[in-house]
Amino acid sequence: MRIATWNVNSLKARLPRVEEFLGYADVDVLCIQETKLADKAFPFLTFQELGYESVHNGQGQWNGVAILSRVGISDVQYGFGANIADPYEGDARLISAKCGDITAVSVYVPNGRTVPSDHYDRKLDWFAALNLWLNEYFTPQDALAVLGDYNVAPADRDVWSTTHFEGSTHVTAAERAAVQALCDWGMVDTFRAVHPDEEGLYSYWDYRAGDFHQHRGMRIDLVLATAAIAAKVTYAVVDRNARKGTLPSDHAPVIVDFTTP
DNA sequence: ATGGTAGCCCTGCTA
Numbered sequence: 001m002r003i004a005t006w007n008v009n010s011l012k013a014r015l016p017r018v019e020e021f022l023g024y025a026d027v028d029v030l031c032i033q034e035t036k037l038a039d040k041a042f043p044f045l046t047f048q049e050l051g052y053e054s055v056h057n058g059q060g061q062w063n064g065v066a067i068l069s070r071v072g073i074s075d076v077q078y079g080f081g082a083n084i085a086d087p088y089e090g091d092a093r094l095i096s097a098k099c100g101d102i103t104a105v106s107v108y109v110p111n112g113r114t115v116p117s118d119h120y121d122r123k124l125d126w127f128a129a130l131n132l133w134l135n136e137y138f139t140p141q142d143a144l145a146v147l148g149d150y151n152v153a154p155a156d157r158d159v160w161s162t163t164h165f166e167g168s169t170h171v172t173a174a175e176r177a178a179v180q181a182l183c184d185w186g187m188v189d190t191f192r193a194v195h196p197d198e199e200g201l202y203s204y205w206d207y208r209a210g211d212f213h214q215h216r217g218m219r220i221d222l223v224l225a226t227a228a229i230a231a232k233v234t235y236a237v238v239d240r241n242a243r244k245g246t247l248p249s250d251h252a253p254v255i256v257d258f259t260t261p
Numbered sequence: 262a263t264g265g266t267a268g269c270c271c272t273g274c275t276a
Contacts (some may be wrong), residue, residue: 009276010268034276036269061269062276111276206276208265250267250276 001071001260003029003104005147005221006242007204007251011035011064014249015043021242021253022050028071029099030253031106031147035064042066059092065108065148071100080133087125094130096137101260102229103138107148112169120169123151127178131185140186143228149204149251150222152179154189157199158219170220179222188230190223190256195236203238204251212243223256232258 004027008014011032022030030052035042039058047054052068057078067073075098080086088110096105107130112123130146138144152175153159165171183189195201202217211217223236235257243252 013268034268113275206265207267210265247267 001029001100001102002027002255002257003031003102003145003147003223004253004255005031005033005106005149005223006253007033007108007149007221007249009034009036009249009251011037011043011066012041013247015046017242017247017249019046019050021239022047022052022068025239025253025255027255028069029102029104030068031104032066032068033064033106033108033149035066036060036062037064055095055097057092057095059090063092063108065092065095065106067095067097067099067104067106069097069099069104072098074098075103077137080129083136084129084132087122087129093126094133102143102145105144105146105148107146107150109149109151111151112175115167115169115172123169124174124178127175127181131181134182134185140226141228142226145223145225145229145256146182146187147223147254149220150179151220152176153218153220154179154192154222157197158202160200160202160216160218164216165218170218182224186226187224188227190225190230190233190258191219191236191254193230193233193236201238203254205243207250221251221254223254225256225258229258232260234259
């Protein structure tokens with residue numbers, strides 16, 4: 001089975017690139033973030049014609065998350081639900097669905113803006129809410145993958161320069177501890193399981209200052225998965241070509257393969 | 262050249 005995550009930075013602007021990706025990437029499940037679309041504007045039929053069922057938690061101008069699947073979609077959840085307070089209430093940042101033999105979750109973790117700030121504090125609270133939500137609906141024994149834009153680089157080797165990001169969001173000890181808490185619950189950073197030590201493996205490059213061509217990036221798009229999936233991962237890659245060419249997103253897709261019984 | 266680009270919807274805000 002092949003799963004992938006991609007922050008497309010507006011599905012309206014990026015639809016041709018997403019169609020192109022679906023044509024060559026051979027993914028079974030694709031989790032998308034930052035659709036920036038209302039549900040009524042989501043291109044369900046376009047994806048259907050390409051062989052994918054899709055579900056969308058849309059908001060309009062900002063955020064918006066989706067799941068595309070060619071192995072079925074059921075048991076859809078939109079956001080944290082009524083029992084868990086959302087520190088970013090009103091934002092469309094989470095959708096989950098059963099896709100074939102696994103549950104896929106598409107998350108768009110809040111950016112946090114600056115340190116310190118109210119937005120940063122609520123980013124950490126959002127991670128805590130995610131942990132509560134996982135606990136409420138799943139167990140570490142489930143075949144569960146939480147894919148998305150975490151807006152956290154888990155380790156120093158996941159950024160092009162530690163000094164450049166000193167004092168910024170995405171690299172603070174508290175944010176990294178929030179990701180680690182998910183791993184403590186039972187999730188594995190599957191990309192790092194395949195590439196444990198390699199540096200320079202990024203998934204996001206700022207549009208500004210030619211960062212992509214200067215290899216100034218960050219690895220903030222993660223595929224966390226429980227052992228039922230993580231123990232069977234055979235391949236993981238960043239599709240850097242998707243960051244090149246005409247009207248690219250500032251993020252590249254991250255693809256993970258695992259064997260199914 | 263004193264921080265740059267992309268996307269949104271009023272041209273300032275968010276990333």
